Amino acid sequence: MQRITVTLDDDLVEELDRFQREKGYQNRSETLRDLARAGLNQRRANEARGACMAALVYVYDHETRALAKRLAHAQHHHHDLSVATLHVHLDHDSCLEVAVLRGSSGEVRHFAEHVIAERGVRHGQLMIIPVDVASETHAHGEEQPHSHSHAHVREGG
Incomplete structure (x- = not known):
């Protein structure tokens, strides 16, 4: 696993924290991993051929x-x-x-x-x-x- 640093606007952090609380994630890292995974899966599906x-x-x-x-x-x-x-x-x-x-x-x-x-x-x-x-x-x-x-x-x- 790698550690990365991300800079986010205050409004986006507030929204991310609200999402984290609503969905029951333990921390921001877990929240961001799932959101990134979902976004990448949707991108793959949208770019899929066949x-x-x-x-x-x-x-x-x-x-x-x-x-x-x-x-x-x-x-x-x-x-x-x-x-x-x-x-x-x-x-x-x-x-x-x-x-x-x-x-x-x-x-x-x-x-x-x-x-x-x-x-x-x-x-x-x-x-x-x-x-x-x-x-x-x-x-x-x-x-x-x-x-x-x-x-x-x-x-x-």
Whole structure:
């Protein structure tokens, strides 16, 4: 293990200490190690190539002219990526959507960037989970063996 020195703004230290207390970390080093590990794992996932599963979470103003129609059109246009969508009405103007996506990392990122960039989308974040897709033959219960694909999560470092 190596010891390093880090200089942080007072406001950031206050926020870090508050986070440490809320999450029950024993010390700042433990807190910073976990935050760095999480950030690096997310970076690796975001830079991953190949197949992925993903969750695109965004909030939008449904009163923005034709936005709901444009978002629905985008999902239909990329139906090959879409697994499921959850739609929640937050208030009179705002909707939260969670789109579960499956496909190549590049296509998923491109789709997510398009959705998040739409005028009227207020918040958006993409969580990518790299997977290896494999065709497997086996039986479920008393069924005859059959072949279908499984998405196996790739381990982060």
